[in-house]
Structures are given as structure tokens and as C-alpha cells.
Amino acid sequence: MDTHESRFTVRETFEFAARASIGSSAAAADAPGS
């Protein structure tokens, strides 16, 4: 629960999470057998 980077705002935290989610989806799509 307390793993957030304290210096980031709520908005920035969500932006990072959204980018990470998109990145992981793209990686999954590129994975062999997908």
C-alpha cells in the first residue's frame, strides 16, 4: 500500500500506471504464441 513514489502526484501516478499497462499489453501481444 505504501509503495508509491511519494514525490509524484496522483495524476502522474495514474499516468505511469496507464503507460505500464499499455506497455505490458503490447509485450503480451508480441509474445510468441499470442
Add this chain to the structure above:
Amino acid sequence: MIQLLDLVSCADTIIGSKTVRGISGGQRRRVSIGEVLLTSPRVLCGDEVTAGLDAAVAEGVVHALRQYATATRATVVLALQAPTPDTYALFDNVVLLGEGHVVYAGSRDALEANLTSRNFPPPAFGDFADWLAAFVTDPVLAAPQGMQPTEVPTLEELSTTGGPSVAWFGSLDQRQHSTAGSATVQVSYTKVGDALRSSEYLTGMYGVGARQAACSRLGATM
């Protein structure tokens, strides 16, 4: 996401830490949930996600999860020890567990009639969710007037499945997804936290529905 979780007022506030002042504990909890929702889970499991939050914030969190479930046709499974009446009313389905026994599993709307048919009529007044917590803690506490303690069935006798809650937890999800419903499910009371934590498709504090892993585990089609 910021609007869904009612974080507009603190959107540009830093998260903070123990030494640096930032958003409140309740807001921090909602940020954590938001981060999970941004992964678009098809199945989201939460173990006591409202612990430590005041009643209004807790209801807001569950309401946001319900909105997510409705909008995305995902399934949200929450284990809550003591939901408030308003929070309880947000759920479509309820699983009552006592000492690992499934005492009830089905729609929230049918729960009251089900218990009444089994000689446990809920009180006409008062907090129904609170009464349920007492019921699965010790049926004697919820027994109707006139019923002798020796006549009150045990939780094992009230069990609808006779099986362990962990196994049943799996079949619950399978059933939910076999109908492709956008249900929000409450799994509550003892042992469920252990089940959630031991499930391989959970990460961190919240259960993130890693789709393939959940399908593999549950044999479900999502």
C-alpha cells in the same frame, strides 16, 4: 479514473509518505485501487479493501468498483468482514461463510427469504449486514426468540455445500463467467482472505485478474 475514484480534489497533490505530507490514507487506498483498475482486470479480487477507511469512503470505494464491474463487464470479488448497510446494498451476490462453511451463496435479494425459510428470520429492524456477521460468527446470536440454544444448528449443519470454502471460491468464479455476467460478488467472512492470498492469479494487496491464469485455474471461459 480520477473522477471514478473521487480523487479530483487531490489530483495534483503528491502521494506523500510518512515524512512528506501528501494525500490522506483513504485517498492513497483509492490510488492503489486505481492503479489496479488501469490494468483492466477481468477478475478483480480484493481482501478487505475497505479496512481502515471510514464508512463513507469505504462505500465510495465499493461503489467505484461496482461502476467498474458494470462498465467493463468484469467480475469483482470482495471479502469484507463487516460492510455497512449502504456498502452491502451495492452487491449483487453474496456468499456467507462461517468457519469455512458456505452458509449461503446466491443473490443478495434472495438471501433474506432463504434464511427465513431455514428458521432464521432476520430482525425486522436494525442493520441486516451486522446481523449477518453475527449469524456467521455464532448462529446462537442470531437465533429467533423461543429457539433453545441446543436447537440452533451449527455452521457445519447450515452449510450448503459441505466442502471447504477455498474449493467453492473457485467454482463461484467459474459460474459467474459461464454466464458472462457483469456481476459484483461479495465473498465474506472467515477463510476467504486466505483463499484470496493463496490464489496464483492475485498480485499485491489486490487481486488482479490475470486473465489467462484465472482461466487456467478456474477452467472458465472469459
